[in-house]
Amino acid sequence: NIDVFIDLLSYRKYGHNEGDEPRFTQPELYDIIAKHKNPRDIYAEKLIGEGVITRQAFEERVEAFQQQLDEAYEVSLSTSQLNLQPFFAEKYKDIRFPEAADFETPAETRIPKELFLQLAERITTLPREMKFFNKTVRLFAQRAAMISEDSYDWAMGELMAYASLAWEKHAVRLSGQDSERGTFSHRHAEIITEDGKDKYFPLKNLGGEQAAVRVYNSPLNEYGILGFEYGYSLAHPEGLTIWEAQFGDFYNVGQVVVDQYIAAAQEKWGIKSGLVMLLPHGYEGQGADHSSGRIERFLTLCANLNLQVVNCTTPANFFHVLRRQLHRDIRVPLIVFTPKSLLRHPECTSSLAEFTEGAFREVIGETAISNPSKVKRLLLCSGKIYYELEAARREAGNDALSIIRIEQLYPFPAKQLHELTAQYPADVERVWVQEEPLNMGAAAFVKQQLGDCHLRLIGRPASGVTAEGLTAQHKINQAAIIQQAIDIATH
Template sequence: RVLDRRVAMAGSGGVDWAFGEILALGSTLMDGIPVRLAGQDSRRGTFVQRHAVLTDRVTGGEYTPIAALSENHARFWAYDSLLSEYAAMGFEYGYSVANPKALVLWEAQFGDFAQGAQIIVDEFISSGEAKWGQRSGVVLLLPHGNEGQGPDHSSGRIERYLQMCAEDNMTIANCSTPANYFHLLRRQALRSIQRPLVVFTPKSLLRLRAATSSVEDFTSGTFRPVLPDSGVAGKQLDPVGVRRVLLCSGRIAYDLLAHRSDNGITDVAVVRVEQLYPMPDSTLPAVLSEYPDTAELVWVQEEPANMGAWSFMALHLPEFLPGRALRRVSRRASASPAAGSGKVHEREQNAVVTAAFD
């Protein structure tokens, strides 16, 4: 059924996140670039979404579809690594240094599991080039999202990675569409200068009907650091009438868009910041220039106030948006990344979304 759905997506659109990722990896192989994917349950995918390797339940034989695209494509490796983030991430970092022409990806089972490899991030991934001139194009895939799963499976700790960002040492992204994720991975594979890429990948968006992309979104365009407002019910907002612009990143955009649509709100724009670092310091001002200077700017995040991207944005956004005030809507500051109760989570999430429009 998974393969049948993907065949249908390839023809009629509605491409979901997992298939968009497979398209990125497969097309990269066709371009002659080797791809190595490793992590905890990465062949199947933690959320049973990827199915990069298929296993015959009768014979136990394995088949890897994107490893058989043609006779001349580059090699693809997919490994389920041991549950030692420190060892596995360190190995993939080393592999990316030794084979700079390959696209090397390491995936955490949940984003916060990468904390077990914090030494690798601190000593090598974030600062290896600054200290030793040692470049790496390793990609970290960190599932992230405050979705009621409790404190230990919610946050990939965006704030920690952003705190280490300076001198264009790495790229931090939190994409909200499969097509933009596709173009991000392709850009990483094809770029001439090797820099680490940290991607906060989705969980619930993997199966959210609204989080799909058309075929045309894959066959044209490039990665977009900022996604402008998508309109309401197929109609673009009148920019002159916009009183507030909500800036956000990742999954919460869909909650904001759904609330706006359900309540017929047409004077609030939702702008998605897909690349958190390097800051989109030319793209974002261009998008915001479409709206009146009097429009209020609000950063909305589902993470607590002391986590997520807020501290980084509060420090850096004013530098290229002079004279514009920026306020925050989020959960209150917390010692824990998320509530331990599903009911509390839902109440908090609804409060954040409602406050963004009040």
């Protein structure tokens, strides 16, 4: 094989568009173009000159083609109605557009206890005939211990969602930068043998006639890969298609795909997609490029049930929201702000019952307050800051504080939230607490949704960047947020 280079000089005969006047800026060039013959005539003269075709034959072909166009035009005039075939009509015949009620009634996402334990054993067992790195063996032993201890971490919750969907014959596809191992070494969807010559995929060895599970490490090209995965999701509505950013911050290179397609396609063209975006998000002192998936940007795009935006705090809730994507007869893009520090947080675990008896919870209420009538301040939050607030309250022994987690930011769970807040005194102080600067995050959105002019907002001061560049300053600001939230005397 040899390489071929084509040096092609092209031009626009009528400028940028037919309504443009190119001579305003390029008069000399367009004087030449105006006198230049069109490509058809140039090619015809060449063929006639070489004796390949006669002039008469050329003119007859031109006339025949013109007649073909005229006949097609006449036929179009007699057509009373143009019937366009809907996009992927056959694939989406049983999938409808979302309604508000879809987000007020839990989807059936639990799985039988026996199946859960069976799949959990399969994905935590390594084949004896393959030799793995000692740390890998230890990791899988720890995962296997979660079964007997009835305490499953984030990675197990995620992997069990994929395993259960594949068992139900739903294909799973996940791609992203370092998604096989996981950016934070938590997933390990593929395991490499000690000599580096072989790989083992637990999710592909569930037994039975499972659907395909494909996990890919993608190039560092958010725009290209996100666009591809969005298109893939359109063609596979019965499968779970996921794109994961290495850090949530990095999705901004694919912002145009979000704006033009993911958020807008339903209203623009009536096109449905069940694409899932996983955006690692959370403030741990890693600076402005490794802290925020830009919750606020997605919330400004939310309208008419075009997106789902969630910020889960438990493995079971993550499990259920992933399964919910395929266990309803609607398809709406799902934006998940996934944690980093919670991946190994000792309190961020779920029990077997939460997977086999529960459902996705849009709002998670208080578990530690026995007498809601004595609560003076109600803290509303979303994401991993909950664990910091809970730890600070526990240390302070403050029973006058209550904490509610909003796990689904959009569609906003107004009904579910009202059911939880109704138990508190009418004059309870309501406070929204977030890690992000107050001109970012969900603060403005939540305040608008609640229509509550008395909602107090606590977060980092407004800023042009998402986070501080110094770890020491991060710790100071983070501590100040937590202190303001739990100190009822602070006004």
